Amino acid sequence: xxxxxRRRKILKAVIESYIDTAEPVxxxxxxxxxENAFSSATIRNDMSELEEMGYLEKPHVSAGRxxxxxxxxxxxxxxxxxxxxxxxxxxxxxxxxENKLSEFEDLGLAASRxxxxxxxxxxxxxxxxxxxxxxxxELILCDDGHSYACVLLTGSEVKxxxxxxxxxxxxxxxAMLKAAINGCISENKLSLFLNMLARxxxxxxxxxxLAEGVVRFIEETENESESVKLHVExxxxxxNMREFQDTRKARELMEYLSDKKVLSDILDxxxxxxxxxxxGPEIDEPRARDASxxxxxxxxxxxxxxxxxxxxxxxxxxxxxxxxxxxxxxAAKQLNPHKKTEx
Amino acid sequence: xxxxxRRRKILKAVIESYIDTAEPVxxxxxxxxxENAFSSATIRNDMSELEEMGYLEKPHVSAGRxxxxxxxxxxxxxxxxxxxxxxxxxxxxxxxxENKLSEFEDLGLAASRxxxxxxxxxxxxxxxxxxxxxxxxELILCDDGHSYACVLLTGSEVKxxxxxxxxxxxxxxxAMLKAAINGCISENKLSLFLNMLARxxxxxxxxxxLAEGVVRFIEETENESESVKLHVExxxxxxNMREFQDTRKARELMEYLSDKKVLSDILDxxxxxxxxxxxGPEIDEPRARDASxxxxxxxxxxxxxxxxxxxxxxxxxxxxxxxxxxxxxxAAKQLNPHKKTEx
DNA sequence: TTTAGCACTCTCGCCCCCTGAGTGCTAATT
DNA sequence: AATTAGCACTCAGGGGGCGAGAGTGCTAAA
Numbered sequence: 057x058x059x060x061x062r063r064r065k066i067l068k069a070v071i072e073s074y075i076d077t078a079e080p081v082x083x084x085x086x087x088x089x090x091e092n093a094f095s096s097a098t099i100r101n102d103m104s105e106l107e108e109m110g111y112l113e114k115p116h117v118s119a120g121r122x123x124x125x126x127x128x129x130x131x132x133x134x135x136x137x138x139x140x141x142x143x144x145x146x147x148x149x150x151x152x153x154e155n156k157l158s159e160f161e162d163l164g165l166a167a168s169r170x171x172x173x174x175x176x177x178x179x180x181x182x183x184x185x186x187x188x189x190x191x192x193x194e195l196i197l198c199d200d201g202h203s204y205a206c207v208l209l210t211g212s213e214v215k216x217x218x219x220x221x222x223x224x225x226x227x228x229x230x231a232m233l234k235a236a237i238n239g240c241i242s243e244n245k246l247s248l249f250l251n252m253l254a255r256x257x258x259x260x261x262x263x264x265x266l267a268e269g270v271v272r273f274i275e276e277t278e279n280e281s282e283s284v285k286l287h288v289e290x291x292x293x294x295x296n297m298r299e300f301q302d303t304r305k306a307r308e309l310m311e312y313l314s315d316k317k318v319l320s321d322i323l324d325x326x327x328x329x330x331x332x333x334x335x336g337p338e339i340d341e342p343r344a345r346d347a348s349x350x351x352x353x354x355x356x357x358x359x360x361x362x363x364x365x366x367x368x369x370x371x372x373x374x375x376x377x378x379x380x381x382x383x384x385x386x387a388a389k390q391l392n393p394h395k396k397t398e399x
Numbered sequence: 400x401x402x403x404x405r406r407r408k409i410l411k412a413v414i415e416s417y418i419d420t421a422e423p424v425x426x427x428x429x430x431x432x433x434e435n436a437f438s439s440a441t442i443r444n445d446m447s448e449l450e451e452m453g454y455l456e457k458p459h460v461s462a463g464r465x466x467x468x469x470x471x472x473x474x475x476x477x478x479x480x481x482x483x484x485x486x487x488x489x490x491x492x493x494x495x496x497e498n499k500l501s502e503f504e505d506l507g508l509a510a511s512r513x514x515x516x517x518x519x520x521x522x523x524x525x526x527x528x529x530x531x532x533x534x535x536x537e538l539i540l541c542d543d544g545h546s547y548a549c550v551l552l553t554g555s556e557v558k559x560x561x562x563x564x565x566x567x568x569x570x571x572x573x574a575m576l577k578a579a580i581n582g583c584i585s586e587n588k589l590s591l592f593l594n595m596l597a598r599x600x601x602x603x604x605x606x607x608x609l610a611e612g613v614v615r616f617i618e619e620t621e622n623e624s625e626s627v628k629l630h631v632e633x634x635x636x637x638x639n640m641r642e643f644q645d646t647r648k649a650r651e652l653m654e655y656l657s658d659k660k661v662l663s664d665i666l667d668x669x670x671x672x673x674x675x676x677x678x679g680p681e682i683d684e685p686r687a688r689d690a691s692x693x694x695x696x697x698x699x700x701x702x703x704x705x706x707x708x709x710x711x712x713x714x715x716x717x718x719x720x721x722x723x724x725x726x727x728x729x730a731a732k733q734l735n736p737h738k739k740t741e742x
Numbered sequence: 743t744t745t746a747g748c749a750c751t752c753t754c755g756c757c758c759c760c761t762g763a764g765t766g767c768t769a770a771t772t
Numbered sequence: 773a774a775t776t777a778g779c780a781c782t783c784a785g786g787g788g789g790c791g792a793g794a795g796t797g798c799t800a801a802a
Contacts, residue, residue, distance in 0.1 A: 083796080100795085117750090118793085199534060314634075443764090
C-alpha cells in the first residue's frame with residue numbers, strides 16, 4: 057500500500073463522510089470505513105500530515121477533522137469519481153424544461169425552478185438576453201377594433217404587447233405607421249420620427265398614441281435586452297442544511313443571494329469548462345464563505361444564453377450537482393429544433 | 400376618564416409598543432408611555448382584565464404582556480388610526496410599476512418585487528390569467544427566411560413565440576396554413592386538422608412542423624391561461640425579524656411560502672374589502688401561525704387580474720402595509736390607459 | 743513503518759444559584 | 773367605588789462548576 061495513495065484515500069473518505077453527515081470525522085470512524093485495513097493510529101498520523109498540508113482542519117482539539125476548502129477543490133479536481141449524465145435523466149430534464157418553458161415563458165425562471173426541484177437544492181439562474189436590436193415591427197388589429205397587437209422581431213426573438221387605444225385607428229393608417237416606423241428603426245431615428253409626427257397630428261389623437269406605444273415598446277425591448285435577469289429558487293432548501301442553522305449565517309447568505317449585482321459577478325467569472333465550480337472563499341465575498349456554487353452555461357434555440365446553477369453548503373454533493381447540471385445543459389441543447397446536438 | 404376608553408388606550412399602546420420593539424410590554428413601560436396619567440397598578444388591573452377578555456397573553460409570569468391574535472384583529476378593525484395612501488406615494492409606485500413591468504413583462508413578478516422593495520418586507524403575488532381562449536393566430540416570416548413568429552390573440556392578450564424550421568416554408572403556404580388554423584380554432588378542431596394534414600404531407604416536411612408548432616403553442620397558451628402563478632420575493636427579509644430567529648420557525652414559514660398550492664388557498668379567500676388581512680391562525684395552517692398576510696387584488700389593463708401582498712410577523716405594522724398596498728392598487732389602475740380611474 | 747496504549751484536552755449537556763423584571767394581592771388613599 | 777402604594781412571589785436567563793465522552797498526540801513496542 058503506497059503511502060501517498062493511502063493518504064488520498066483517507067482524504068477522500070473524510071470528505072465523503074463529511075458531505076454525508078456534516079459531522080467532523082474521527083480516526084476511529086475512518087478505521088471502520090476502511091474495515092480496519094489500517095489502524096486508527098496510522099490514520100491519525102496521516103490525518104495530522106494532511107492537516108499540515110492544509111487539507112484538513114480541526115474545529116477543536118477533540119472533534120475529529122473537517123475538510124478545508126482546498127480539500128474540496130482537490131476533491132472535485134482529482135479525487136471525485138466522475139459520474140456522467142444518464143440519458144434517461146437528460147430525457148426527464150428535457151421534458152420538464154419543455155413543460156416549464158411553455159408555462160413560464162421566462163427562460164431563467166424555468167431553469168432555476170427545474171434545477172432546484174430536481175436537485176432538491178437551491179437553484180439560481182442568470183439570463184442575459186444578448187444586446188440585440190429590434191429589426192422589424194408588425195401591427196395586428198384586434199377583434200375589439202381599437203387595440204393593436206404590436207409584435208417586434210429581433211434577430212432571434214419575438215416580443216409582443218397589446219396597445220389599447222381610446223379610439224379607433226384605421227387599418228390603413230396603422231399600416232402606414234408600421235411602414236414609417238420600420239423605416240426609422242434601422243436608422244435609429246425613432247424619437248425624431250415621433251417628434252415629427254407630433255407636429256402633424258394632435259398628441260391626443262389615437263394614431264399618435266399608437267405610435268408612442270410602439271416606440272416605447274421598441275425602446276424598452278432594446279434596453280431590456282442588455283440587462284441580466286437573475287432568479288433564485290427554493291431558497292428555503294439551503295436553510296435545512298446544518299451549516300445554516302446559525303441564523304446569522306443563513307440571513308447573510310440569503311441577503312447575498314438576493315443581491316443581484318454581487319451574484320452576477322460570480323457568473324461573469326465563468327470559465328470554459330462545461331460545469332464550473334466555485335467553492336466557498338473562491339468567491340470573494342464573506343457572506344458566501346460557507347456556500348459553494350456549481351453552475352453551467354446553456355443555450356436554448358441557439359440564441360438565448362444563460363447560466364444556471366445550484367447553491368449549497370461547501371460540503372454539498374458535487375458529483376450529483378455536476379450530473380444534474382450536465383443533464384440540464386444537454387436537455388436545453390436538445391430543445392433546439394433546428395440544430396443537431398454536437399457534444 | 401371612562402374606563403372602557405382607558406382599556407382600549409392601554410391595549411392600543413401595548414400593541415403598538417410590541418409592534419415596535421417585539422418585546423413583551425410591562426405595566427411600568429406603559430405608565431411611562433402615558434406619562435403617569437395613571438399608575439402602573441391601575442394599568443396592571445386593566446391588563447389583567449384585558450387578559451381575561453383574551454386580548455393579552457403572558458409568555459410567562461414575569462415577562463410583561465403580548466397581544467393575542469384577537470388583539471391584532473381588534474386593532475386593525477377598530478383601534479388603528481387609518482392612514483390613507485398619499486398621492487406622491489401612489490405616483491412613485493406607478494412609476495416603479497411602469498419600469499418593472501417593461502423590465503419583466505411578467506406582471507406577478509413585477510408586483511411582488513415592487514411591493515417587497517417599497518415596504519422592506521417579504522412580498523408575494525398571485526396572478527391568474529383568466530381562462531381565455533385563443534381567438535386568432537398570425538404568422539410573420541422572419542428575416543432569416545425560415546423562421547416564423549407565431550402571434551396569438553386572446554380577448555385581452557397577445558402572446559408570441561418564434562418557431563424555427565429546418566427548411567423554408569413558402570409565404571403562400573404559411574398564409575394558407577394560418578387561414579386553415581384560424582378556421583379550426585373557433586370550432587375546436589385543431590388536433591383533427593393536424594391529423595388531416597399529416598395524411599396529405601409528410602411529417603418531416605417543414606410545413607407540418609410549422610403547423611405542429613403553432614397548434615402546440617395554442618394548446619399551451621390555453622392550458623396555461625387557467626393556471627395561477629405565484630411569486631415570493633425578498634424572503635430573506637422576514638428572516639431578519641425577531642420571531643423568526645428560531646430556525647425551525649423560519650424554515651417552516653419559508654417552506655409554506657414556497658408551497659404554491661397552499662398559499663393560493665389564502666388568496667382564494669379574498670373578501671370584498673380593498674385590502675384584506677389574514678392574521679396568524681386565521682390562516683388554517685400551523686406553519687404560518689406567526690405570520691400575517693396583508694394583500695389586495697389589483698387589475699392592470701382592466702383585464703389581467705392579480706393579488707399582491709406582504710407577509711410579515713403578526714406584529715407587523717399593519718397601517719404601513721395597508722398604505723403600501725392601497726397605493727399599489729391605485730397605481731396599477733392608473734396604468735390602464737383606456738379607462739378612467741374610478742375610486 | 744505500523745500499531746497499541748495512555749495521558750491529555752476540549753466540548754457539551756447538566757444542574758444550581760442568583761438576579762431582575764414583572765406580576766397579583768392587600769391595604770391605604772382619594 | 774376607583775385608584776394607588778407596597779410587598780411578597782414567580783420565573784426566565786445568565787454564569788459557573790462538574791462529569792462524561794470523543795478524539796487527539798506522543799511514546800514505546802512490534
